[in-house]
Amino acid sequence: MASKRRAEKLAKAKAELKQIDSAITAIVSGAQSYSIGTRSLTRADLATLYKRKDMLNDLIDALSGGNGRFRRVIPVG
Numbered sequence: 069m070a071s072k073r074r075a076e077k078l079a080k081a082k083a084e085l086k087q088i089d090s091a092i093t094a095i096v097s098g099a100q101s102y103s104i105g106t107r108s109l110t111r112a113d114l115a116t117l118y119k120r121k122d123m124l125n126d127l128i129d130a131l132s133g134g135n136g137r138f139r140r141v142i143p144v145g
Contacts, residue, residue, distance in 0.1 A: 078132065085125070
């Protein structure tokens with residue numbers, strides 16, 4: 069049963085990640101905001117989308133049984 073819930077969470081996280089990637093692509097290609105007549109649309113800012121993308125990647129790694137993404141460490145000094 070837990071395996072089924074894990075698979076469902078994984079599928080939802082992957083689907084959301086695809087949506088986040090599409091939103092990031094739209095913003096980067098110049099569709100941050102636009103207006104048609106008196107209506108206007110402003111998409112989420114990139115910083116928020118990138119944070120959500122990082123969180124989803126971490127969740128997908130955890131649900132997939134991965135040991136996390138490697139993050140480069142730069143020594144100071």
